[in-house]
Each structure stands twice: as structure tokens, then as C-alpha cells.
Amino acid sequence: MAxxxxxxxxxxxxxxxxxxxxxxxSGGEMFGLDHIVCGSSRLAGFGRDRVEYRxxxxxxxxxxHSFEAVVWLLLTGDLPSPEAEADVMAVLAESAxxxxxxxxxxxxxxxxxxxxxxxxxAVAMLSCFDPADEDRTAPATQSQVWRILAQLxxxxxxxxxxxxxxxxxxxxxxxxxxxxxxxxxxCGPLSAHRSLQELSPVEExxxxxxxxxxxxxxxxxxxxxxxxxxxxxxxxxxxxxxxxSLYVAQLRNDPYEWTGRHLRRLTSPADAEQWLSRRPDxxxxxxxxxxxxxxxxxxxKTAADQLLGCxxxxxxxxxxxxxxxxxxxxxxxxxxxxxxxxxxxLLDIPVDRMxxxxxxxxxxxxxxxxxxxxxxxxxxxxxxxxxx
Numbered sequence: 001m002a003x004x005x006x007x008x009x010x011x012x013x014x015x016x017x018x019x020x021x022x023x024x025x026s027g028g029e030m031f032g033l034d035h036i037v038c039g040s041s042r043l044a045g046f047g048r049d050r051v052e053y054r055x056x057x058x059x060x061x062x063x064x065h066s067f068e069a070v071v072w073l074l075l076t077g078d079l080p081s082p083e084a085e086a087d088v089m090a091v092l093a094e095s096a097x098x099x100x101x102x103x104x105x106x107x108x109x110x111x112x113x114x115x116x117x118x119x120x121x122a123v124a125m126l127s128c129f130d131p132a133d134e135d136r137t138a139p140a141t142q143s144q145v146w147r148i149l150a151q152l153x154x155x156x157x158x159x160x161x162x163x164x165x166x167x168x169x170x171x172x173x174x175x176x177x178x179x180x181x182x183x184x185x186x187c188g189p190l191s192a193h194r195s196l197q198e199l200s201p202v203e204e205x206x207x208x209x210x211x212x213x214x215x216x217x218x219x220x221x222x223x224x225x226x227x228x229x230x231x232x233x234x235x236x237x238x239x240x241x242x243x244x245s246l247y248v249a250q251l252r253n254d255p256y257e258w259t260g261r262h263l264r265r266l267t268s269p270a271d272a273e274q275w276l277s278r279r280p281d282x283x284x285x286x287x288x289x290x291x292x293x294x295x296x297x298x299x300x301k302t303a304a305d306q307l308l309g310c311x312x313x314x315x316x317x318x319x320x321x322x323x324x325x326x327x328x329x330x331x332x333x334x335x336x337x338x339x340x341x342x343x344x345x346l347l348d349i350p351v352d353r354m355x356x357x358x359x360x361x362x363x364x365x366x367x368x369x370x371x372x373x374x375x376x377x378x379x380x381x382x383x384x385x386x387x388x
Contacts, residue, residue, distance in 0.1 A: 287338025
């Protein structure tokens with residue numbers, strides 16, 4: 001049988017696609033968004049010896065300002081005046097009341113629910129009761145972020161403690177700052193061995209350092225989720241919900257909980273060294289990098305050193321430093337997450353709520369990312385090539 005003068009359609013189509021793929025490969029075309037610059041940000045700057053938020057060294061922010069002032073900086077671009085910061089504190093105190101219907105809904109979740117799993121749900125519930133949920137102007141969006149920051153610890157506390165009532169109902173004094181509010185959330189209104197009133201100034205400064213250092217990171221997946229929604233909808237709540245959901249999904253096996261639990265179990269620096277040597281590769285799976293350390297690690301280590309003063313804390317800090325020394329011998333350096341975990345362990349934060357504290361601090365950064373992306377007018381919706 002004589003061959004057909006014309007090749008089959010599927011063969012022609014396949015050859016053309018193969019030629020296109022070869023041309024694309026030789027031309028350096030990449031699939032996916034890795035290493036593709038989609039915009040620029042003024043929120044953060046990362047150098048060898050310093051990290052900046054809005055052009056201000058984080059070391060200066062930790063030394064001279066509160067977490068509330070840093071949130072104001074991220075949302076507006078400037079540090080608040082003393083009068084504006086006082087107004088913020090008043091707004092936070094006034095906004096801390098949560099509708100009882102939201103409290104009842106979160107309190108009815110199964111007791112086995114992980115603390116972190118409640119975060120995105122709590123954000124969504126608060127938006128349902130927000131008095132200005134239809135206002136999409138910049139001032140209204142900033143005010144909504146402040147209300148969410150004030151109300152989240154109250155609502156989450158009710159859900160986690162299963163009381164179904166807020167601290168105002170139980171007669172406890174309101175926290176004086178977001179650092180104190182987050183601490184109350186983590187440790188409970190009245191833990192077995194301490195109360196909120198016993199949070200010393202040094203401890204509050206340490207918590208403040210954690211919140212400031214953790215509130216803004218490089219473009220991690222949760223940050224991109226916030227920016228993506230910020231580029232497509234003029235509503236801060238979907239941005240915060242998507243970022244929180246992605247953060248929670250990534251921490252299904254919570255590395256903060258794992259690290260904090262082991263730090264508490266180690267009995268001495270020698271025990272820490274032996275434990276590390278027994279691990280299959282002799283290294284830790286979380287909190288270390290083979291590149292230069294984040295300058296914020298120095299700030300967190302200083303906060304940890306200032307917390308020492310009792311045998312328990314000295315033991316934990318000594319074990320952590322011994323592990324760092326061993327890891328450094330293998331070429332690994334502590335990350336901000338490791339030093340955060342050390343500080344939270346020294347503060348006696350329950351291990352299953354450490355990641356929740358980090359998430360609450362990053363919520364401010366996620367909001368700033370979404371707001372900046374929305375203002376830029378740059379769409380993050382990629383183009384998709386279909387098969388046919």
C-alpha cells in the first residue's frame with residue numbers, strides 16, 4: 001500500500017508541539033512562578049547586618065517602640081505620634097468586645113480542635129459582625145485590621161478555654177497591650193501557676209520583640225496568598241483568611257510545637273548534645289539554615305538572655321545554646337523561627353499555642369501586604385496555557 005502523501009492530523013499536531021517545546025526550552029522559558037519578579041515592595045528590606053520595615057531598622061523599632069506602633073507603621077507608612085498611639089490603645093480597648101453569637105459558635109467546636117485551626121474561622125466570624133464591613137476605603141480597612149487584632153485574642157480565648165464567655169464577663173482586667181493580650185490567649189486567663197498580672201515588664205518586652213520580629217517576613221506562601229487576594233478584591237478579610245488558611249495548612253505537623261516540646265524535655269546541655277547526636281543525621285529539622293543568620297536573631301537572643309533568672313529558664317537557654325553550637329559546627333545557623341521558639345519556651349507558652357502567637361503577629365504583616373498590593377494596581381493573576 002502506498003503511503004499517504006499527507007501525515008495524520010495528530011502526528012502533525014504532535015510534531016508542532018514538540019518543536020514549540022524545544023524552542024521554549026532553548027529560549028530559556030520557565031514554567032511556574034519561581035524566580036519571576038511580579039512587583040516590588042516598600043514594606044521590608046533585607047541586608048547582611050540589618051532588616052528594615054518601611055525603611056526603619058527593626059533593632060530601633062524593638063528598642064524604642066511597641067508592637068502597636070509597628071503595626072501602625074506597616075499599615076500607614078509612618079510611625080504614629082504619641083497622641084495617635086494613645087488613640088490606638090483606646091480603640092483596641094473599646095474594640096475588644098465580641099458578639100456573644102460568635103463566642104457561642106467558636107466555643108461549640110470539638111475539644112480536640114487544634115488552637116491554630118481556629119484562626120481563619122475566627123477571622124471570618126469577626127467579619128460577619130463587623131460594623132463597617134461594607135466600607136472598602138483605606139481608613140476603614142486599617143480600622144478593621146485594628147478591630148480584628150483586638151477581638152481575635154478574646155474570641156480565640158473563649159474557643160480554646162471552652163468557657164463561652166469573654167474575660168470582661170469573668171471580671172478580669174483588660175490587657176494593657178497586644179503583647180499582654182496575646183500572652184493571655186496563650187496561657188489562659190488564669191493558669192495554674194501564674195496570672196496575667198504577673199507578666200513582668202521584661203517578659204512583656206520579650207513578647208513585644210517576638211511580635212515585631214515575626215510580623216513581617218520575606219515573601220512566604222501565606223504572604224503571597226494575602227497579596228493575591230489584595231490584587232483581586234478590595235476586601236481585607238479574604239486576604240487574611242487565605243493567608244491564615246495557608247499558614248495553618250503548612251503547619252499541619254507543627255514544628256514550633258515539636259521544637260518547644262523537646263527544649264522542655266532536655267535536662268542539661270550534655271543531654272541536649274547526646275540527644276542531637278542520636279538523631280539520624282545529627283541535625284535539627286526546623287529552625288536552621290546554611291546561609292547567614294537573620295539579623296533579627298540577635299534581637300531575639302537578647303530578649304532570651306534578659307528572661308534568665310531562675311534555674312528552669314537557665315537550663316532551657318543553656319540547652320538551646322549547646323544545640324546551636326553543635327549545629328554551627330555542621331555549618332547550620334539559627335533562624336528567626338528557632339530563636340522565637342526559644343523565647344516563647346522561656347515565657348512558658350504552651351507548645352501547642354506557639355504557632356498561634358506567630359500567626360497573630362504575622363496577621364499585621366499579611367494585612368500590610370494585601371493593602372500594598374491593592375494600592376499598586378499590579379495583578380497577580382497569571383496566564384494559563386491550555387492543552388488544546
